[in-house]
Amino acid sequence: xxxxxxxxxxxxxxxxxxxxxxxxxxxxxxxxxxxxxxxxxxxxxxxxxxxxxxxxxxxxxxxxxxxxxxxxxxxxxxxxxxxxxxxxxxxxxxxxxxxxxxxxxxxxxxxxxxxxxxxxxxxxxxxxxxxxxxxxxxxxxxxxxxxxxxx
Amino acid sequence: xxxxxxxxxxxxxxxxxxxxxxxxxxxxxxxxxxxxxxxxxxxxxxxxxxxxxxxxxxxxxxxxxxxxxxxxxxxxxxxxxxxxxxxxxxxxxxxxxxxxxxxxxxxxxxxxxxxxxxxxxxxxxxxxxxxxxxxxxxxxxxxxxxxxxxxxxxxxxxxxxxxxxxxxxxxxxxxxxxxxxxxxxxxxxxxxxxxxxxxxxxxxxxxxxxxxxxxxxxxxxxxxxxxxxxxxxxxxxxxxxxxxxxxxxxxxxxxxxxxxxxxxxxxxxxxxxxxxxxxxxxxxxxxxxxxxxxxxxxxxxxxxxxxxxxxxxxxxxxxxxxxxxxxxxxxxxxxxxxxxxxxxxxxxxxxxxxxxxxxxxxxxxxxxxxxxxxxxxxxxxxxxxxxxxxxxxxxxxxxxxxxxxxxxxxxxxxxxxxxxxxxxxxxxxxxxxxxxxxxxxxxxxxxxxxxxxxxxxxxxxxxxxxxxxxxxxxxxxxxxxxxxxxxxxxxxxxxxxxxxxxxxxxxxxxxxxxxxxxxxxxxxxxxxxxxxxxxxxxxxxx
Numbered sequence: 001x002x003x004x005x006x007x008x009x010x011x012x013x014x015x016x017x018x019x020x021x022x023x024x025x026x027x028x029x030x031x032x033x034x035x036x037x038x039x040x041x042x043x044x045x046x047x048x049x050x051x052x053x054x055x056x057x058x059x060x061x062x063x064x065x066x067x068x069x070x071x072x073x074x075x076x077x078x079x080x081x082x083x084x085x086x087x088x089x090x091x092x093x094x095x096x097x098x099x100x101x102x103x104x105x106x107x108x109x110x111x112x113x114x115x116x117x118x119x120x121x122x123x124x125x126x127x128x129x130x131x132x133x134x135x136x137x138x139x140x141x142x143x144x145x146x147x148x149x150x151x
Numbered sequence: 152x153x154x155x156x157x158x159x160x161x162x163x164x165x166x167x168x169x170x171x172x173x174x175x176x177x178x179x180x181x182x183x184x185x186x187x188x189x190x191x192x193x194x195x196x197x198x199x200x201x202x203x204x205x206x207x208x209x210x211x212x213x214x215x216x217x218x219x220x221x222x223x224x225x226x227x228x229x230x231x232x233x234x235x236x237x238x239x240x241x242x243x244x245x246x247x248x249x250x251x252x253x254x255x256x257x258x259x260x261x262x263x264x265x266x267x268x269x270x271x272x273x274x275x276x277x278x279x280x281x282x283x284x285x286x287x288x289x290x291x292x293x294x295x296x297x298x299x300x301x302x303x304x305x306x307x308x309x310x311x312x313x314x315x316x317x318x319x320x321x322x323x324x325x326x327x328x329x330x331x332x333x334x335x336x337x338x339x340x341x342x343x344x345x346x347x348x349x350x351x352x353x354x355x356x357x358x359x360x361x362x363x364x365x366x367x368x369x370x371x372x373x374x375x376x377x378x379x380x381x382x383x384x385x386x387x388x389x390x391x392x393x394x395x396x397x398x399x400x401x402x403x404x405x406x407x408x409x410x411x412x413x414x415x416x417x418x419x420x421x422x423x424x425x426x427x428x429x430x431x432x433x434x435x436x437x438x439x440x441x442x443x444x445x446x447x448x449x450x451x452x453x454x455x456x457x458x459x460x461x462x463x464x465x466x467x468x469x470x471x472x473x474x475x476x477x478x479x480x481x482x483x484x485x486x487x488x489x490x491x492x493x494x495x496x497x498x499x500x501x502x503x504x505x506x507x508x509x510x511x512x513x514x515x516x517x518x519x520x521x522x523x524x525x526x527x528x529x530x531x532x533x534x535x536x537x538x539x540x541x542x543x544x545x546x547x548x549x550x551x552x553x554x555x556x557x558x559x560x561x562x563x564x565x566x567x568x569x570x571x572x573x574x575x576x577x578x579x580x581x582x583x584x585x586x587x588x589x590x591x592x593x594x595x596x597x598x599x600x601x602x603x604x605x606x607x608x609x610x611x612x613x614x615x616x617x618x619x620x621x622x623x624x625x626x627x628x629x630x631x632x633x634x635x636x637x638x639x640x641x642x643x644x645x646x647x648x649x650x651x652x653x654x655x656x657x658x659x660x661x662x663x664x665x666x667x668x669x670x671x672x673x674x675x676x677x678x679x680x681x682x683x684x685x686x687x688x689x690x691x692x693x
Contacts, residue, residue, distance in 0.1 A: 045393075069186070069312070070189060070272070070312050071312065071393055072272075072309075072310070072311065072312025072313060072314075072388055073388060073389055073393075075308065075309045075310075075311070075312065075388070076309055076385055076388050076389050079309055083423070083427050097186060098176070098181075098182075099169075099173060100311075100312075102308075103306075103308035103309075103311055104308075106308035107308050107309055122172075122176065122181070125172065129165060129169050130162075130165060130306065131161060131165065132158050132161060132162060133306070133308075134162070134302045134303060134305055134306065134307075135303055135307055135308070135429070136427075136428065136429045136430075136431075137308050137309065143431065144158040144159075144162075144302070145302070145431040145432055145435040146432060147158070148156070148158070148434075148435065148438065149432045149434040149435065149438070
């Protein structure tokens with residue numbers, strides 16, 4: 001059964017993509033596996049993201065919900081999707097706060113629909129916090145170690 | 152030792168700027184206290200009973216004279232002239248003001264120090280064998296591997312909101328001097344057929360549910376170590392319990408799944424991660440290792456004039472065999488009889504810094520036993536070192552004795568504590584020093600926690616004391632037989648608890664039983680393991 005529970009494009013405050021946003025609601029992970037025409041899905045913290053992997057080709061939007069900002073499972077969900085080659089929109093929704101933006105971006109999120117709109121200036125500063133990074137992640141940035149050892 | 156390059160420096164500076172901005176937003180009301188709390192914790196700032204406490208990271212316990220002098224300056228400038236060295240090789244300041252914190256962090260950054268991830272539900276500061284680079288028995292120096300992990304775990308985007316805190320220790324010898332198997336992940340660097348690799352243990356810890364970490368892989372090739380750690384963490388981040396903070400540590404996950412199932416999931420994730428490619432380039436470990444090249448040791452005398460009995464006792468008790476036979480590692484006791492375990496004044500810190508410069512290649516260590524260490528001292532220099540330490544109240548010859556007590560801050564500082572730890576430690580060390588029993592008893596590790604969170608490692612004490620609240624009065628439970636070393640075990644409770652005077656008397660009784668029963672060369676722990684709990688119970692409650 002389809003459940004209308006997603007965020008609308010109007011609620012997206014930051015988006016780092018040029019394509020048209022999906023204009024219909026998301027379905028739950030269970031529904032997504034059962035119905036073959038869903039193109040937008042919403043992941044809750046307790047869902048196993050990997051059950052979506054067979055369907056990535058038809059998905060244009062995956063929303064990852066953060067009901068509480070301290071629940072970090074969504075960061076792993078995002079990376080797993082990107083590692084599997086998902087190139088659609090990956091949207092962080094819910095308790096998305098300024099100080100999580102840079103980490104979420106690194107884990108592969110490319111759109112953000114916070115419950116409460118964020119101060120634009122603070123948010124843009126937060127996205128730019130780390131000029132360099134130590135780890136490899138979903139954003140394919142060159143790490144500090146890569147830079148140290150490039151020819 | 153490791154030195155920051157422009158990148159490491161820029162990362163710490165960026166973190167200070169970020170924290171300044173967070174503090175500003177908090178003051179402007181843009182962040183609620185609930186939202187600010189995890190951010191300040193990840194910068195080492197706790198709210199304690201009386202004031203903010205700042206915990207400064209000392210990665211793998213290694214520090215130089217300049218940094219120790221900065222720690223002294225911080226103590227004078229922002230605190231009350233002293234600091235407290237902790238069981239995870241860090242230092243805590245107990246009287247910090249929120250509005251001073253960013254400035255203190257900026258001062259620390261000038262000497263390549265910080266408070267990053269010394270608290271919060273993230274990967275904490277990495278600890279290591281305090282004798283690393285000096286111990287005669289190590290396979291390699293474990294610190295380059297710890298430094299590689301420090302970089303990997305700093306600001307890790309996926310693992311900043313874990314179910315709970317995550318502690319990693321790295322050693323590289325059969326002997327375990329870092330309580331490695333009582334960590335969320337314990338790593339032992341090993342060699343197999345000449346190849347360096349990492350033995351991984353996962354799911355250990357103390358706290359209210361103490362567990363010894365099981366072995367989860369006996370050999371991870373060293374150029375896959377970060378990838379394997381990442382797999383361990385991802386499984387934990389996805390499946391660690393988040394419904395109850397007391398069941399959220401990885402030890403509960405490993406226990407509930409069973410080690411075999413946890414291993415299966417980690418191996419699956421590891422295989423996947425290898426295909427993704429998250430390992431730093433091979434050259435990085437080599438680059439780091441160069442910083443840890445042994446200093447230029449020179450041959451010299453292997454013996455020293457022992458005619459002063461006080462000096463001889465200190466040498467016997469507080470020095471440790473070095474890989475070069477003209478050197479030893481010298482333990483600086485922060486456990487004077489009647490003193491507060493782990494506390495040092497700014498003056499003591501400056502003296503220790505001077506000694507490090509003059510006698511130990513500008514290197515110092517913080518030990519998980521809350522002492523300091525000069526890792527590389529020429530045997531010929533020992534009299535001068537001892538004399539300087541003794542004059543500063545730092546020459547107690549009591550390493551690994553009953554006076555060398557690990558104690559948490561307890562109810563004197565901590566908002567979680569049920570009972571005081573410090574006064575008890577003070578009275579016990581005083582009593583044993585006065586009666587001259589310390590030397591008679593020999594090695595006996597006593598550890599005191601002021602609540603069940605076990606920051607004072609009571610589960611791992613040969614004798615452990617746990618402070619509880621019993622109908623509004625402090626009560627102390629005694630346990631016996633724990634060890635944090637390679638013979639790791641968890642202490643067992645003796646029976647009903649005692650009041651403060653009672654538990655001190657109980658500790659004496661327990662040592663009476665030991666002295667009466669021990670056979671040649673047996674430590675307290677050995678005797679306990681041989682004769683069991685009953686004789687001790689009989690003496691305590693019979």
